[in-house]
Amino acid sequence: MNDRIEKRVELAAPISRVWRALTDYREFGEWFGVKLDGPFVPGQVSRGQITYPGCEHIKWEAVVQKMEHERLFSFKWPHPKSLDKADYPLDYSGEPSTLVEFRLEKTATGTLLLVTESGFDKLPDDRRLEGFRRNDGGWTEQMKNIERYVTKTS
Amino acid sequence: MAAGRQARAPVFAALGDETRLLLVAKLCGGQPYSISQLTRGSGLTRQAITKHLRVLERAGLVHNVRAGRERRFRFDPRPMEGMREYLDFVSRQWDQVLSRLKSFVEA
Numbered sequence: 667m668n669d670r671i672e673k674r675v676e677l678a679a680p681i682s683r684v685w686r687a688l689t690d691y692r693e694f695g696e697w698f699g700v701k702l703d704g705p706f707v708p709g710q711v712s713r714g715q716i717t718y719p720g721c722e723h724i725k726w727e728a729v730v731q732k733m734e735h736e737r738l739f740s741f742k743w744p745h746p747k748s749l750d751k752a753d754y755p756l757d758y759s760g761e762p763s764t765l766v767e768f769r770l771e772k773t774a775t776g777t778l779l780l781v782t783e784s785g786f787d788k789l790p791d792d793r794r795l796e797g798f799r800r801n802d803g804g805w806t807e808q809m810k811n812i813e814r815y816v817t818k819t820s
Numbered sequence: 821m822a823a824g825r826q827a828r829a830p831v832f833a834a835l836g837d838e839t840r841l842l843l844v845a846k847l848c849g850g851q852p853y854s855i856s857q858l859t860r861g862s863g864l865t866r867q868a869i870t871k872h873l874r875v876l877e878r879a880g881l882v883h884n885v886r887a888g889r890e891r892r893f894r895f896d897p898r899p900m901e902g903m904r905e906y907l908d909f910v911s912r913q914w915d916q917v918l919s920r921l922k923s924f925v926e927a
Contacts, residue, residue, distance in 0.1 A: 671911050675918050679892060679925040687925045697924040698917060779921075786907065787832030813833050 669786035678776045685736045708733050712741065731765070732795050745789055762789050773799040794806045831899045834879035839864065840872050844881065844895060852885060854893035 677684055687693045691702040691712070699718030706712055707730060714726040728741040744761040764785040770779040835841060842862070847853060854906040859869045873893055880899045884891045 671914060673911075673914050673918055675921055675922060677925055683925050687921060691909065693924075697920040699920070778919075781918065783910065783914070786903075787830060789837070808874060 669787040671783055671786075673693045673781040674771070675779045675780075675781070676776065677779055681736050681772050684770055684777045684779060685739075688739050688770075689733060690818075702726065706730045706733065706739075706741075717775060729763075736770055736774055738767065738769050742766075744782075764789070831881065831887055831903050833877045834875050834881060837872070837875075839868070843869070843872055843876065847882065847895035848892060848897070850895070852887070852894040854887075854890045854892050856890075858893070 674684060683768070687697065689706055691705050694706075695702050695714065695717070699721070700713060700714045700716050702714035704712075710730055712726070712728045712730055716722060716724040716726055728743050731740040732738050743762040743766050745764040764783050767780075767782045767784075769780040769782075771780070835844065839862075843858060846858065855866055855869055855873070858873070859866045873882060874885075877884065880892050881896055883896055884893050886892075910924060
């Protein structure tokens with residue numbers, strides 16, 4: 667049974683550019699959609715707030731694992747029991763986590779980025795199912811927001 | 821989804837064993853089997869098979885049904901489907917995040 671997610675992306679940018687986008691906390695925040703409190707340091711907890719529309723109440727927390735220059739960036743990522751607004755603030759410590767790894771390889775045209783998220787076998791099943799249900803709820807809420815907006819402006 | 825409400829042993833852990841995978845392979849045809857039938861030809865003892873079935877039961881992958889005097893074990897694919905749906909959901913989120921990274925570094 668497959669317990670990990672693997673992605674391969676070809677990027678038309680030099681490896682140094684991709685490395686900076688991944689490991690500079692401000693740049694990471696821009697594309698990931700998170701406002702981080704400070705730089706990534708191996709072995710330390712990175713904290714911040716998700717800025718992606720609809721998810722602004724969600725806290726970002728990860729424990730940085732490895733930063734091997736232009737080769738590997740990894741962090742442990744907690745999958746908390748709840749992402750509902752009602753349950754915040756929530757303590758992430760002790761929550762089961764997955765391992766996220768970004769591996770970089772130089773290619774003729776730019777950079778090959780390999781992303782893996784593993785350790786789903788360590789997550790309790792109810793966590794996964796809650797997560798999925800939560801996502802459904804999130805979309806329903808988004809649809810309502812759009813509806814409200816449309817009816818208000820029409 | 822309702823099955824997810826009960827606290828269960830992780831499905832992945834339940835399937836991370838060769839004997840249990842073989843049991844699931846046998847049971848997933850849909851036909852329920854008794855412990856004797858499952859033990860036969862497995863090279864394992866009845867106790868060992870029973871122990872493995874318990875693990876699968878706790879993960880919600882197997883349910884037992886009474887058939888006359890004996891119990892038969894039936895496979896339930898729902899926990900596996902829930903797991904696949906969750907991985908698909910996380911996978912889609914990665915697709916979105918990585919496409920934003922692509923635009924960001926290629927800009």
